[in-house]
Amino acid sequence: MQEQTYQYYLNQKTVAAHYLEIGNLSKALEHFINAYQTPFGTEDLDLMLDLAFLYDEVEEPSKAIQLFYEMAKIDPEFPTSYYGLATIYDDNEDYDKAIYYYQKTIELDPNYESAHFFLANIYDELGQNTEAIYHYEKTIEIDPSYYYAYINLGCIYESEDKNLKAYHYFYRAHQVDPSDYMALFNLGVACRKLGQIKEAIRYYRKSLQSNPDYSFTYLNLAILYKEEFKDYQESIAIYTEGIKYNPEVSVLYYNRACCYALLHDKEAALEDIKISTKLSPSLIDYMKTDDELSEVRQMANYQLLYGND
Incomplete structure (x- = not known):
């Protein structure tokens, strides 16, 4: 039996x-x-x-x-049971318990890279950068090909304006996966902050080749042309391409409207404002104090839609 x-x-x-x-x-x-x-x-x-x-x-x-x-x-002494508990508490945003069980996992197995990574993620979310950096670094020490540990480390250093360090980690991520758009995008961010404008453009464009659906790449690249070169036509072309892939992203229309306004094409600007505020009504209050749209706010059609504030 x-x-x-x-x-x-x-x-x-x-x-x-x-x-x-x-x-x-x-x-x-x-x-x-x-x-x-x-x-x-x-x-x-x-x-x-x-x-x-x-x-x-x-x-x-x-x-x-x-x-x-x-x-x-x-x-x-079986670490994965504690790791399993940690992941569930993590998913439910019960971070105190998640931290406890990730730490318990690491006590039993100091080389448990996923426990280090997700513990770092929690500390990252909580703004505890020192702890997050330590555990991301441990993740990389255990697994030098852990792509998102490099990305997240770079983002922490970029948020602290330590842009050379940020560039270093984004480039390490790029070496792990040369075709992934996120490392390329973040290299663009770091290069612009370091004043390497041509390199920033190169990385943003390579990022778009990898993933033409990521709206923030269009946004950052278009803003770069607008602010660094005053090339509003190129910015408009980039926003237009971004809208083709992301027709529901309000900030692409809004920022294109600003470029049209700077070229004194008030009608085109108003059309984009109408679309952007329909998609995101919260933009209306911001729009009413935006200096770049001051000419557009004088239009009769604008005032019929939004009032004369």
Whole structure:
């Protein structure tokens, strides 16, 4: 009888793994539960781990938490049970518990790079840069190809206006994945802040080649042409291209309106203002004090729409 039960347990695990591989989560869950409910399943940490992560994936986090706690009781030295708890609390923005369990994971396994990375993410979100930097650096030390650790480190240093350091980490990310648009975009940001305008343009344009859907690249590149060269026509061309890929992004219309206004094309500016404020009504208050739009605010059609403030 015990042999039959053991064979059933193995079969259920195999079938569950098959359904998981082909993406049928409900069937995978059914068979993992069947295997877990045998005497062998309640002692199988690998099975419990698969089942707990699957519960989390199908949005039953309370069941996942219960399993992770059970795993910690069976083997208090098994770091992934604490890591699993940390990820669920992290997803629910219960950062105190998430930090505690990420730290517990790292105590048991100092080379658990994902625990370092996501712990760094929390500290980053909380504005605790020193702690975030430490754990991002540990992530890179363990895995020198961890792309987003470089990106996030660069963003911290850029936010602190330490732009050479920011450039260094963005470039390291670019070396890990030369085609990814985010590293290229951030290199553009860092280069502009360092006064390397031609390099900034080059990186922004390469970023657009990699991902033409990212609206912030159009925004930053167009603003660069506007502010550095007073080339409003080129800015308009960039905004127009960005709008083609991002027709619902209000700031592209709004900033294009400002360029039209600077060229004294008030009618075109008003048309873009109408679209941008329809998409984002919160822009109306900002628009009413924007010096670049002062001529447009004198138009009768503008005043019919927005009043004479």
